[in-house]
Amino acid sequence: MKFISWNVNGLRAVMKKNFMDIFQQLDADFFCLQETKLQAEQIQMELPGYTQYWNYAEKKGYSGTAIFAKEPAEKVFYGIGQDVHDQEGRVITLQYPQFYLVTCYTPNSQNELKRLDYRMEWEDAFVSYLDELKKDRPVILCGDLNVAHQEIDLKNWKTNQNNAGFTMEEREKFTALLDHGYVDTFRHFYPDLTGAYSWWSYRFNARKNNAGWRIDYFVVSSDLVDHLTSASIHAEILGSDHCPIELQLSFE
Structure with missing residues (x-):
């Protein structure tokens, strides 16, 4: 069972950059998107064989998530059930017999940490x-969890220690998540691998120089570890400042 997650940083823009070719090439059972930057009815996507689930931000052209699933969900939940956190279209949860699938676009702490x-x-x-x-x-x-957890998860960690996405506060929250019984699947397979990133600034030739950050994740509850078969980062796929990431599990 193949899962893909991708912060597209504007789905309408990526549609002009071969999104459909990439979608078909990856051929995922579940294709999760963050930062779609859409309102309802602003795009019509023909995805035969997939059920589409969308969560839109109230603010136009901002945030937003989607999941395209080959198997329709038993139930779907939008947001986390708290109005203060559910205005920006950041979370979709699909319920299946064997698991919940949650896609999330975590709020960015922003410049000068004004939203920390x-x-x-x-x-x-x-x-x-x-x-x-x-x-x-x-x-x-x-999803895009907007944090590089460890020093090996970004190229220039020394100069980014007080910047959004690599503050001690954000990193400690990710540690706390893992301590609640969750596993960072990429680090499960590649605990010490460096140079593996999922986001690059558009400035300073960052992608060309692979001066990136790993801020996109598949995290699973620890009871799924025995079902993990592979995790990968598709850094070769362009179209956004993020690249798609992949997880494969087997329930046989």
């Missing part, structure tokens, strides 16, 4: 939401 306090509130609310799901069945979380 809100980010901390979000993190606590979100892990509580995941923990409630996990009581019922295993959880697969994917």
Whole structure:
């Protein structure tokens, strides 16, 4: 079973950059998107064989998530059930017999960390939401979680220690998530691999020089570890400042 997650940084823009070719090439059972930057009815996508699930931000051209699934979900939930956190279209949860699939676009702490306090509130609310799901069945979380967890998860860690995405506060929240019984699947397979990134700034030839950050993740509850078969980062796929990431599991 193949899962893909991709922050497209504007789906309408990526549609002009061979999105459909990439979608068909990857041939995922579940294709999760973040930062779609859409409102309802602003795009019509023909995806035969897939059920489409969309969550839109109230603010136009901002945030937003989607999941395209070959198998329709038993149930679907939008947001995390708290109005203060559910205005920006950041979370979709699909329920299946064997797991919950959650795609998430975590709030960015922004320049000068002006949204860090809100980010901390979000993190606590979100892990509580995941923990409630996990009581019922295993959880697969994917998305742009807007944090590089360890020093090996970004190229220039020394100069970014007080910048959004690599503050001690954000990194500690990711550690706390793992401590709640979750596994960073890429590090499960590649605990010490360096140079593996999923996002690059558009400035300073960052992608050409692979001066990136790994801020896109598949995280699973620990009861799924035995079902993991592979995790990968598709750095060769262009179209966004992020690249797609992949997880494969087997339930046979």
